[in-house]
Amino acid sequence: MTAPLLEVDDLRTWFRTDRGIVHAVDGVSLTVGRTQSVGIVGESGSGKSVLARSIMGLLPPRRTLHPSGRISFEGQDLAQLPARRLRRLWGAEIAMVFQNPMTALNPVVRIGRQLTECLPGLSGAAARAKAVELLRSVGIPAPERRLAEYPHSLSGGMRQRVTIAMALARDPKLLIADEPTTALDVTVQAQILDLLERKRKELEMSMIIITHDLGVVAGRTDSIVVMYAGKVVERAPTRTLFARPRMPYTEALLKAIPRIDDPPHTRLDAIGGRPPDLVDPGPGCRFRDRCRYAQPRCALEEPPLRPAETPGHEYACWFPVGTPEGAAAAGADARTAGRPAISVEA
Amino acid sequence: MAVQTEVAAPRLGFRVPGFARRHGFVYAFALAWLVIVVAAAALADLLPLPDPTAQDYAYVRSGPSGAHWLGTDSLGRDILSRIVHGARVSLIVAALALLLGLTIGLVLGLIAGYFRGFVETAIVTLADSMLAFPALVFLMVLTGVAGQSLTNVVVGLGVIYVPTFVRLARANTLVFAQREFVLAARAGGARSGRIIRRDILPNVAVPVFSYSFVIVAHLIVAEGTLSFLGLGIPPPRPSWGAMIAEGRQDMADYPHVVLLPAAVLFLTVLCMNIVGDRFRERLDIRESAV
Numbered sequence: 001m002t003a004p005l006l007e008v009d010d011l012r013t014w015f016r017t018d019r020g021i022v023h024a025v026d027g028v029s030l031t032v033g034r035t036q037s038v039g040i041v042g043e044s045g046s047g048k049s050v051l052a053r054s055i056m057g058l059l060p061p062r063r064t065l066h067p068s069g070r071i072s073f074e075g076q077d078l079a080q081l082p083a084r085r086l087r088r089l090w091g092a093e094i095a096m097v098f099q100n101p102m103t104a105l106n107p108v109v110r111i112g113r114q115l116t117e118c119l120p121g122l123s124g125a126a127a128r129a130k131a132v133e134l135l136r137s138v139g140i141p142a143p144e145r146r147l148a149e150y151p152h153s154l155s156g157g158m159r160q161r162v163t164i165a166m167a168l169a170r171d172p173k174l175l176i177a178d179e180p181t182t183a184l185d186v187t188v189q190a191q192i193l194d195l196l197e198r199k200r201k202e203l204e205m206s207m208i209i210i211t212h213d214l215g216v217v218a219g220r221t222d223s224i225v226v227m228y229a230g231k232v233v234e235r236a237p238t239r240t241l242f243a244r245p246r247m248p249y250t251e252a253l254l255k256a257i258p259r260i261d262d263p264p265h266t267r268l269d270a271i272g273g274r275p276p277d278l279v280d281p282g283p284g285c286r287f288r289d290r291c292r293y294a295q296p297r298c299a300l301e302e303p304p305l306r307p308a309e310t311p312g313h314e315y316a317c318w319f320p321v322g323t324p325e326g327a328a329a330a331g332a333d334a335r336t337a338g339r340p341a342i343s344v345e346a
Numbered sequence: 347m348a349v350q351t352e353v354a355a356p357r358l359g360f361r362v363p364g365f366a367r368r369h370g371f372v373y374a375f376a377l378a379w380l381v382i383v384v385a386a387a388a389l390a391d392l393l394p395l396p397d398p399t400a401q402d403y404a405y406v407r408s409g410p411s412g413a414h415w416l417g418t419d420s421l422g423r424d425i426l427s428r429i430v431h432g433a434r435v436s437l438i439v440a441a442l443a444l445l446l447g448l449t450i451g452l453v454l455g456l457i458a459g460y461f462r463g464f465v466e467t468a469i470v471t472l473a474d475s476m477l478a479f480p481a482l483v484f485l486m487v488l489t490g491v492a493g494q495s496l497t498n499v500v501v502g503l504g505v506i507y508v509p510t511f512v513r514l515a516r517a518n519t520l521v522f523a524q525r526e527f528v529l530a531a532r533a534g535g536a537r538s539g540r541i542i543r544r545d546i547l548p549n550v551a552v553p554v555f556s557y558s559f560v561i562v563a564h565l566i567v568a569e570g571t572l573s574f575l576g577l578g579i580p581p582p583r584p585s586w587g588a589m590i591a592e593g594r595q596d597m598a599d600y601p602h603v604v605l606l607p608a609a610v611l612f613l614t615v616l617c618m619n620i621v622g623d624r625f626r627e628r629l630d631i632r633e634s635a636v
Contacts, residue, residue: 087537090535091536103527104530105550108549109548118534
């Protein structure tokens with residue numbers, strides 16, 4: 001097997017704030033193979049967007065600390081590359097699709113010019129022809145006419161198609177889609193995701209889809225990485241993750257997906273509480289306060305990421321779901337019902 | 347729809363022109379007045395008017411007559427001609443000063459808002475200290491030291507409005523620099539200069555240009571004030587402010603010498619503000635729709 005396209009190793013991205021240092025991404029490792037698609041799942045504030053922006057070098061330099069970590073793309077360490085080489089890499093080799101197509105397009109510049117700006121080396125008629133071809137390839141009807149229009153005359157879904165066309169303009173090897181469907185209508189979501197998947201296959205590129213919605217990545221990505229509070233808590237091939245989640249957080253996320261065959265007025269199984277403060281998460285498992293199986297040990301020791309029996313599957317939990325330890329913890333929980341989930345005597 | 351208005355119009359006794367019907371009488375009038383003023387200023391030399399500096403001793407301080415439609419001033423100079431030629435001075439000074447203030451202010455504001463940090467602190471501090479300095483004192487010192495000339499008045503007024511544009515441009519740059527299309531441009535490997543020029547400038551230009559109308563109105567008044575105080579364009583070139591100043595002594599007996607240029611100045615500034623406001627409204631609506 002050849003070297004993976006993208007390799008992130010023990011990446012830490014911290015931000016300096018007035019309240020202290022925010023550990024937004026805290027020791028994340030990630031590999032994306034060629035033509036592979038990876039989903040990164042987590043709720044707001046889990047560090048998934050910061051991870052993407054770290055890869056793209058899009059963080060505010062004065063506030064950002066990188067105490068450790070290595071990001072290598074095709075074997076070259078991005079931190080070692082000079083700014084000029086990096087600029088050639090971005091857009092051409094690694095491209096990004098953003099969350100909100102309403103703000104990702106410049107409102108006062110025509111679609112045509114925004115697209116042709118992504119096509120260096122081409123000018124005039126050639127650039128125009130390529131822009132039309134790009135728009136057509138992402139399923140925009142009457143592309144010739146769209147070139148002269150401003151973003152406000154396009155619908156949200158159409159705009160997202162335009163931003164995808166812009167990202168694909170230079171045949172990147174890696175596409176990072178940061179919540180590509182969050183700002184869109186549910187009916188349009190599936191179309192955009194199918195479009196992304198189709199283009200990935202056509203162009204043989206790798207893709208990272210970042211989302212808070214497990215439904216988005218279900219059945220579309222090769223593997224899924226679940227992030228919580230700046231850390232990877234579980235990673236597995238997509239099928240395995242859905243069939244046999246180990247980390248209680250993943251299980252809770254799966255349960256929180258509403259099902260169409262539930263009877264009406266079924267209460268949604270939401271995860272209570274909020275993610276921990278990333279300024280000082282403290283020792284122990286970061287999910288412990290919201291975990292239904294939390295045990296005293298969870299507050300004292302942080303579980304490392306360890307392999308499961310299923311291949312390519314890793315999780316960070318002392319009492320994983322579907323194992324004897326987990327069952328014991330679940331039983332203990334039943335016995336202590338009515339009392340706080342954890343109580344640590346000094 | 348069109349048929350109905352055609353039928354309804356004769357009842358008013360006259361047909362409302364289409365433009366006024368769509369945009370309102372006040373706006374149509376303001377626009378028409380500005381067009382007249384600008385055209386008069388541009389074509390002043392071609393119009394069949396007497397020389398603005400020629401003195402007609404047969405008609406000193408005369409009221410409107412066939413020879414002098416708006417009368418003459420204390421030196422027998424034709425007031426209409428002086429108002430028309432004065433419009434040229436007022437508009438040239440206002441336009442050039444605006445251009446100067448806008449260009450410098452916009453560039454500094456974009457740099458401050460985009461790069462932040464030390465550069466921003468330096469530019470904002472400079473702009474704030476300029477705002478704290480009394481404008482009139484600055485202009486008096488400038489014309490006192492460098493002499494009274496068109497160039498000095500333009501430079502003086504332009505410099506005074508630099509901080510206004512710095513603040514406006516910086517505030518808008520801060521907003522647009524946060525937008526995802528800027529992030530997308532950076533993700534596409536664009537340099538800072540290119541992002542400022544092609545992504546931020548077109549957005550910031552919208553509010554800045556619509557505000558310019560209001561600033562032009564301010565500048566016309568400022569030029570009038572300077573001329574009134576004798577710090578503006580040196581005589582005998584006519585300027586509205588200077589005309590008001592010159593007629594001041596005889597105001598009780600010959601009010602038209604003062605009131606006519608004052609009325610033109612007032613009307614022009616008012617119309618400028620009306621058009622500027624409408625401009626801003628329309629641009630705001632488009633902005634929110636996007």
